[in-house]
Amino acid sequence: MSFRWVFRLIPVTLLVTAVAVAVPAPASAAPAPPLAQVWPTPQQVTPLAGQVTIPRTVVEVVGAATDPSALAVVDQVLRAAGASTIVKVTDNDQVAVDRERGNGGLVVFVGGPTESRATALALAALRLKGPEGLAPGGYVLAADRGVIALSGVDTSGTFYAAQSFRQLFASGTSGAFGIRDWPAAPLRGVIEGFYGAPWSHADRLAQLDFYGRTKQNMYVYSPKDDPFLRARWRDQYPPEQLALLSQLVSRADANHVEFTYALSPGLSVCYSSDADKTALVTKFQSLWDIGVRSFAIPLDDISYTRWNCDADAAKFGTGGAAAGAAQSFLLNRVQQDFIATHPGVERLQTVPTEYYDLADSPYKTALRTQLDKAVIVEWTGVGVIAGQITEKQARQAKEVFGHDILIWDNYPVNDYITERLLLGPYIGREPGVAKYLSGITANPMVQAEASKIAEFTSGDFLWNPDRYDPDKSWLAAIADLGGPAAPALKVFAENNYSSLLVRLETGKPDLDSPVLRPLLAAFWAALEKKDPWEAAAKLDRYLTSMASDPEDLRRGMASNPKFLAEVGPWLDQVGLYGQAGRHAVRMLLAQVDGDGAKAWAERGELVSALKQAQAIRVPTSRGPRNPSTCTGVCVPFLDSALATADRWFGLPGIRPRPTTSLGTYTDNVPARMVDGDPETYYWSDWAPRIGATIGVDLGSAQRVSHVDILMGKPTSPDDYVHAGVLEYSTDGTQWTTVKTVTEPVISADLPEGAEARYVRIRTTGAQTFWVVVREFTVSTPDSPKYTVTGTPAGSNLAAAADNNADSLYAAASAPMAGDALVVTGVAPKPLSKVVVLAADAGAGADVQVADSAGGWRTIGRMSGGYTELPADGVTTDKVRLLWSPGGAAPxxxxxxxxSPPRP
Incomplete structure (x- = not known):
């Protein structure tokens, strides 16, 4: 090909204005149109003073070796941008290019130095350096009037150039630019290494496409529940399963993703056995035959103090050093007999049994000194889940293990906390770690589609850690997954934002709901100042977006039913918390206005939405659990709102939240042990082990005086804690024992002046019976005590005056003449008013107080749901509701x- 030909292809004016990528446009040049943001963040981007638009006809110059996947992406982008005709010519067909390009047409060159000769000439004419010398996966991408050039240092680089081209020309037009880009980390991707139900085949195919789009180049196939990886590692895959793996390998190749097959023999392997070594090699060969070129032998989550065969004990001895020697022996043989004999294979990887921390040990010493240096060691950081990974730690890991390090990063994996979704960004890794690592693979959630948010951000970090901005990257991930529904997805994701990674990295408690949290703080502050209206309006707007989120997201992401199915319970809960929050705000504002009836009505709606949210269940390894969204924010706010409102109504305002380490049997949820109704109950889904806990969280440390706990039920009277202790704590760390627990009914006085936030039973002995808790009640010294008598008969008569507005006395029939409800205190006291809170407005009654002569004085009528009547300071110990005959059952x-407020 002649230089003359390329010059004819590119207008002279382009040659005059084109500059090297690293040199900015002259100050006199016209301002360049804005460029679309490219993800992951490129290393070098230089806007130029021009604009490129995709026309209806495009000439595409390719080489015989141009990467077909890159070409497919380019063609897709061109057609989506309006190119109806794409004329493909080869890089040695000058006549065809001259004939087809037309006057002022667009010519797209696709292929790096190993793929097409023409692209290099085009870049030279643009006075741009080619990709030679860049790291693997690096590329140069340029566009100016009439020319677009995509040139990778290798085929992966050209494919990545195409992915950047896709983003820049999504609208069909872009400002002119030059990009010089490369990845900082050699290996960037995901390891399917969680416990629980593995991803489906469709999930994996979609993931591999996603990795290609986000320039990630590694997928480790290591699902713990694939029996052919662990329990049956010696067995060959059945043909139908091998065919599925073959499809994954092909899809990975198309996306320039290294498919790593990780075989985990540690549960039963005999390290010294020739037969087991042969079984490993034979299994690997079966995967090689379908195209796998990367292999790993994880030896994590096993015991290295117990041998699987006597021969290993005889050959290696005992202890950590012996385990390291045995594992090195086996890995070295696989390296020698398989890896070294297969040209084109990637380096062998292993996960050591001591896969975290930096402390040296006899085990690590054995690996460092005996394991073949070609083997890559995987490491999770200074903990199983590492809050931070620093440059210093990465360097030390390489020194301690004596091998190149690939980080197995346990984020956003949620197999240890499956009631939660972890939708926040990748954080806590210093940019310099890439200098000392072979790469990082993120361990994802059980929810494949939802994992893409965190995966997007980890891929962005690994490509260009020096310019990584987790907040901007997270918003880009939301936009990428959500599309037009990104605003609704953002609301959902920020209420499932926090994780153990966040807490470990920041040293702070849960940081979920980063937008809602300050809005709530501002509202409480404004409420305290008696001027809550502006703060309430801002808060209500956000709560409205939460309330509508299920509908908005299901409508906006209807094209991704898999994602919607994965997150359905959490999405419904966010919506219900939004609804409950709006009722909470209205309730509190009504009380500021002195409107008790509205406040009581809004309270009922709040409690209804909260109960619905807390009745949702998701399966977990510990049994069905309530999904956890808006963690540490929504429920505490709603409980605080209810407590504040109840104090306004004249109640003590204690809002205990149930806590338990046990699972739940069917729908007998923990909330039922604090609902004030002894006929309902929490029921565990199994017998408790030693150390199991059941208790309440009062929300804040406060004075407590007495605890009543009612366990068991008539149909299973032995379902209670048979050996335990009752204890309390202000901080959840230091506990004070009150008494031992051996009976189903517990009544205990706490020491005078005792303060507690948490009160619990902790089991101290094994038992075969499950546990039923009907009521778990904590009283304060100021909690008024009443007895309730009267008719009509009904359920839970005591609930009419138990200081709990959520419990309910429900009469079984309409009242007859003379029926009345009498509330009696422990001693007469002056009353300023009587408040009656009714669940419906159907029943009527005269509200009466006992006078000093033993008679009754009517102070007004009960009507509607909320009744507030002045008592004019009368001193009495009895209040009576004298029912009007007929009508609805009360x-x-x-x-x-x-009582009047204390002076």
């Missing part, structure tokens, strides 16, 4: 005799 949440 349903009373609380009768509240309110």
């Amino acid at each position: 349903k009373i949440a609380e009768v509240v005799p309110v």
